[in-house]
Amino acid sequence: MATTLFMPDVLVIGGGNAALCSALMAREAGASVLMLESAPKEWRGGNSMHVRNLRCMHEEPQDVLVEAYPEEEYWQDLLKVTGGLTDEPLARMVIRHSSRCRPWMRKHGVHFQPPLSGALHVARTNAFFMGGGKALVNAYYRSAEALGVEIRYDSPVKSLELKDGEFVAAITESGERITAKSCVLGCGGFESNLEWQREAWGQNERGEWTAENFLIRGTRFNQGVLLKFMIDAGADTIGDPTQAHCVAIDARAPLYDGGICTRIDCVSLGVVVNREAKRFYDEGEDFWPKRYAIWGRLVAQQPGQTAWSIIDQKAIGRFMPPVFDGTKANTLEELAVKIGVDPATFMDTLNAYNAACQPGIFDHTALDDCRTDGVTPAKTHWARVIDTAPFYAYPLKPGITFTYLGMKTDATGACRFNEVPSTNLFAAGEMVAGNVLGKGYTAGVGMSIGTAFGRIAGVNAAASTGHRHPTFHEELSYAAGH
């Protein structure tokens, strides 16, 4: 096997936000860095090319961020969505890191912009990237190249050579053996690996292989090759393989890379029925941005892993326009026939819902008093009678953004074997997200985790080769709460 002669201080495996943060930090510390991105250049960046913003703690208004979003509130939000399945010290480190990392991001060319129209609900909590994640990824790649990080595309890694929990070399798919003094794994979850997903989700009581009907919102390159390798090598892991950032998206989205535009934002404005033409959950439980992350799993539990969001003319113009046109009909019966559900059951469901809608003052910007009475499941807000033609239906399927199964880690980002941290093998991004996100999701937190652990892993990987980052110490000790 050919061994590459150049031996970098730090080998970064991956090419998304976390990997780039690691590479930049390690390079800033003075280490020589080689980055291996499995995708070709035009698909570089993993899921980061689809991201939109960074959830940021801040004590007072900061450029694009309004008001304040203190540490405690951020923590409570995270606690709520994860149902306690999180590691508080690590989560708080991520949260505090998010309050001070943006000057560094700007330095490497990332631009922020005021919240997008239709996304003002996160104006306080999330800093939006101008142009989105691909612009961020492009900026980081330009900066990495300018700083002298060696970048190789089309370079998937097949396995690692480990010795007593220490990194020795990476073996690429093409058979090249690349040695390095230290390594950061920033190569994502296993969401793109359909076979693994199928196995993880298994068969339901209807005999369906649930994951066969999943769509992957992001990259096709997160095959989980090294995640699998590390699990098999005995690394400590965290997370349940069926836990993921999973939202309900348009069923017509492409299998991979549908990204943000395939989401369906009209759920709370109408009702959602499954293949049997029955409602199955409170569509108006809370503001859609706080609920979109549970609907993927809800739809996954329905027969055929599919459902339809049904609205009438009154909802048009009140939600982010969908990328695909809805199925349109002038009567509800006609709509049922067009989407292929039983019209009689569909009408029963809709009639029961309509009859249960109580009078109230509709206000989509508040938790209003339009609710149902006497129908199960109830719709607790924004429940308006669906009676104004034309009617529209949007088909839903579960869309997996990224999986949470990953490497158990600590505040250093080190991979661990039998609870002993490696001194030169680190992980970042989706590979460690499960430490903070046991389940659930809230917008922008993936980037908070990826940026924090990416930078920390890069600094520590460089430090393990004798290269100390000149400035990060202060920022880190604040994040770590020292």
Added chain:
Amino acid sequence: MPPVTDLEAPVVGGACEAGVNFADALTAGEAEIARIMQICNACRYCEGFCAVFPAMTRRLEFNKADTHYLANLCHNCGSCLYACQYAPPHEFAVNVPQAMARVRVRTYQDYTWPLAFGRLYERAGLTVALALSGGLALFMILAIAMNGRLIHEPLAGDFYVIFPHNFLALLFGVVFLFAMLALAVGVVKFWREVSPTRDGNLADIKAAAQARVPAVAEAVTDVARLRYLGGGHGDGCNEGDDAFTLWRRRFHHFTLYGFLLCFAATCVATLYHYLWNLYAPYGFSSAPVILGSLGGIGLIIGPIGLLWLNLKRDALRADVKQNAMDRGFIMLLLLVSATGFALLLLRDTRFMALWLAIHLGTVMALFLTLPYGKFAHGIFRSAALLKFNIEKRMPNRLGLGGE
């Protein structure tokens, strides 16, 4: 959403052949903008780059007039293409700058006056070549017909010995006024169809009236500063790749202000002549010569820079068919300034008449092609920016969740 492949063929009938009509079906190029905007409207990541995306978010559907409005708002800075998660090789094949560029040239054609002259855009290279050869021939012949020769004893820079002042003023005045008229007719037609108040809604008309003064002020600033060549963040446009550069804005500024200074030089000279009876030739330190020289320098640096950028621009976002139009206009500007300097340097020699004929011939070619070439982009884009600045001050009819 498969991309539209045949961009030339209209979707239904020959909608654009005889000018824009609301009832017409979209051409393939317009349909491509509508297709892409539906994707962009569901994404919106690029809202901070320019005016196109904020204008888009005020709409759910994109009719013919909308596509032309958005196409002319687009400055082809390229930011949105390199930032796009749906750009090729993604199957959505979103390429906003290219789709916009293809429709933009149709705007110039469809709103040309007289309409039949829209054809000239399709043969932009030939148009410039004919105008230039015609202009040169005209003044060579005139010089010989009026003076009997092109080479003469030095005349101390007195142009009017060769061509009488009133003759030149009349000839260029008529051509220039015609060019302005043609552009005005076109842009007024364009304005009417994309006007924020075209529905005749009373509340709209009121809101637009209130918005007019601040909107005009902001549109003028946008144009004067070439704000949208800054990329939204101020780092500039993309050229060959995803890196930003301010050189396109700078070269545009050289060109724009160079052109305006030359125009100012002509206006001042006209005032000198008619108001104060000060006749050319003017000294090197006179206002017309200083203004003209500064403008000429701008019109040398600017077009050379723009040509250089044009040649290295990423083909992915260009409409290569427009290269002739773009480069033809750039070359004409460069020729005007270069021949102007040659004339200034040689005006005291035996070659003044020759260079005067060459310079005037080039200027004539520029004037003749103003309404039928790339110059139109400045006019239509300014109109689109004014509309944008009015529209954004009007209440949004859409009430998306969370707003």
